[in-house]
Amino acid sequence: MENKVESAKKFTRRYDTVFAFLTLELVALTCFGLGGVTGLRIMEILGFFISLFAIPFLRLNYTQEDFKANLKVIIPLGVLFLLIGCSGFFCRLYGVLGNGSFINKLSSIIVMLAESIGLLGFFLFGMTINGNKAAKKDFILYALLGGLALYCVIVGLYSVARYGIFYAARFNGMFYYYKGVLFPVSTEGKMLLGFSFAEVSLKYGCIASILLGSSGACLFAISPKNDRRRFAIFASLSFIGILYNAVIPYLPGLVFIGISFLFGLVYSLIRRATKNNEGAQKKVRFIFKIVWFVLIGVAAVVILLFLIESKAHLISNLCNAIFHRVPGFVSNTLSVADDVLYNGAPDLGKINLGSLLFGYNEASLNVHLTRFFPLNFLVENGLIAFLLLVALVFFAMRNSRDFLARGEDDLFFRLAVTGMMLAAFLYVCFYADEIPLAHQSTTIYPFSQSNYMMVLMFLFGLSYVPFKAKEGNNHE
C-alpha cells in the first residue's frame, strides 16, 4: 500500500504541472467551444483519457476508505452520466435503435459513450485540479473565464458587426427573410459553431456570456484596494459577459448575472456578520437546512404529483395556471407528461415503462420540448436520470455550502465557481432551448450534451467536498 502511495507521490511530483496544463487547456478549449459538435466529442474523449492520469492524484488525496466513502456520490454520478449520453431518446435520435447499418450504429454508440465518459472526465478534472499544487486557483479561473471571454469577444464583435448594437431593442418586432422564410431579429444572436458562425436563439447563444458575467460574484471577496490587480482582471472578465448581454440588450441574461452578484453580495455580508460568532453561524446553517429540506419536500411533492398524473391532468392544468403569465413556460407540461408516461400515446392509457425510465424513445421533433431544462431532461433522459439530476442539484446545494465555508483562503475562487453554477443552472431552468439553431429548426441541440454541461460538471468537480471516512461525514 505504501509503495503505491510512494509511486503516486513520485508521479504527481513529476507530472503535476503537465497534468494541470493539459486539464486547463482542455477546459479553456471546451469553454471556447472549439470545433463545434465534432470538437466537443474530441474534447470529451480526450478529457476522459487525460482524466485517467488523475488516478494517482486521487490516490494521494484519498485513502482507500475515503475513496469508498465517496463512491456513494461517484457511482450515482456515473449512472447519471451514462443515462445522459445513452438514453432511449438519444439511442433513437442517433439511429442506434431501428434500421441502419452496423457501422453507423457503432459510430453512434461511440458518440453517445463519448458524452458519458466526457462528463465523468470533466468532473474528475475538477476534483483533481483542486488538489494539484501546480494549478493555482487564479490559473483555473483564467482558463475557465479566458475561454469564455475569447468566445464572447469574437462572437460579440461579429454580432455587433452583423446586427448593430442594441439590435434586439431597435428591431423589436422586425423580421428578415432567409431562404424565403421570415425570422425575427430581436430573438436571434450569433454563435461560433465549429469554424463558422451560425444564427442561434438568444436563449442559447447567451449562456457563455452569462457564465462569464456571473463569475463577477467573486469580486465581493477581493479587495479593490489591497488586491487591485486581481480585482481588475476578474472585473474585466465579468464585464465582458455583462457587456455582451447589454449591447444586445438581453434582459434575462443581465437578470441572471445580477442574481449571481446578489448571491455574492449576500453571502459575503452574512459571512462578515457571522465572523467569529459561532452562534450566528449555527443559526445560518440551521436556516439553510430548513430551506433545503423545504425545497426537497416541494420537489418531492411536485414530482410525485407529476408521476401520478392521470387523465385528469391536474398538475398540468395547475402548472399552466400558475405559469400562464410567462409565455411558453411549462405550457407543454401536459404533453410532456404524455410523452414521458405514455410515450406520446395517452389514448392507449398504458404507461410505457421504457419511455418513463429511459426517455421518450421516439426521436421526433414532435416531442414537447419546453423552456424548462429539467422537464426537457425528463423527456430526453427518462425518470431515473431525472431523479438522479434532482438529487445532484440538492446535493450540489449542500456541497456548495460546505465548499464556501472552507476557511478564508481563496474565497474569491469559491464564490466565482458557486456563482457561475448558480446563475447557469437557474438560467437554463427558465430559458432552455433544445432547438436553438435558427436556420436549422430540425436540429436538436440538447443542453445536457453541450459544452456548457461539461463546464458545469467541471465546476461541480471543483466545488466537490469529499467525504472523509475516518473523520466522519464531512457534509453535516
Next chain:
Amino acid sequence: MNKRRLLLLAPTIFGLCACVDTDKVYPQGAYLSGTFVDHVYDVWEGQTKQAFQTNIKSKVTLENKKEGGYFCGNGNSYGGGTASDASTCYGYGQAKEWHPEWFRNKEGKDLVWGFGNAGETDIVNNGPGKWADNSPLYETVYSQNKRLDRFYEKFSRGYLSKLYNGQIKCNGWSYYAMMVISDQGFGTMFPYELVDAEYFGSVVLVGTDAEGGDKARPVIVNIDYTFYKYSDSGSLEGYQVTVKEAVLSCNAGAARTSLVGFKFADAGIDPKSIVGFSLTYELVKDECPNIEGTPSSDFSKDGYHDGICLYELLFPDSTWL
C-alpha cells in the same frame, strides 16, 4: 482625451452603422397581407430603374418556339396539353421536351417538376413560413436541384431570397411563396456577378383579384426580362428580352406556375458580367369570366387586377463570382 473619445466613439458608430443582417428588415406582416393589391413589390434597387428607362443597349423579342425562341409551361411532368387549355398551360413541359438534358440529375435520372403527379412536392413543407431542410429533394426536384441559394449563400438573404429557394408553388404558404408584380415591374441587383450560364428560367403565373378569378383560365402576357451589366463608364446598361404572348395560367388560388425562359444564345446575350435584373410586363389578354372587360395590371387604379406572381428566378448550373 480626444483619442480616448475617439476610441469610445469608433465602436459605437461601427455598431450603429454596420448591420449586414439588419439592413433589410420588415415589420411583421409586411408583404404578407391577405389583400392582393397590398402585396405588390415594385422596388427598383440601385440604378436599375434609371438604366431601364434610359440605357437599354439591346432589345430582342422571342416567340414561343423550339429553335431560337422561348419556352413556356405547356404541360407538367406528365407532359401533353395545349397552350389554350387552362388545365395544362403550366408546368415545364416545353422546356423538358425541347431540352431534356437540362432536367437530369448528376446520375442521369429525370428531375421532376415537383407537382402534378401524386406524392410529388417541390419543397419539404413544415407548414407556412417554416424553415425546412430541403436537401432530400436536391437530386429529385428540378427547382431544388437548380436553386441559386444552394450554391451561393448570399442569395439566401433578403425579401428576394424567396426567388432563389426552390419553392415554385404556394403549398398553402400563400404570399410567403411569391412576389406580386404590377405593371411598374421591379429591379434587383444580384449579390454576385454572373460568369457563365446557358439559359435563364423564371417560374411565374398570373394572379388575380377578379371576381370569378378562382376559375382557372389562360392569360396572355408580354414579359420583358432585362439583364444589366456595367458599361465601361461604370453605369448600368440593360439587355432586354421580351417573350411575346406567353400563355400563363391565371387562378386566384394561384398554384399553377409555368417555367418561362430562354437560352442566352437564342437571345443574343453574353451572360458574362450580368449583375442585375428587372421584370416588367404587359397584359395582352384576359377573358376573365363573370366580369366585364379586362382586369388591369395597374394596381394604383380601383377595380380588378391581374399581376404576375413570381416564384423563382433560375440561372441553372450557372457560375457566379
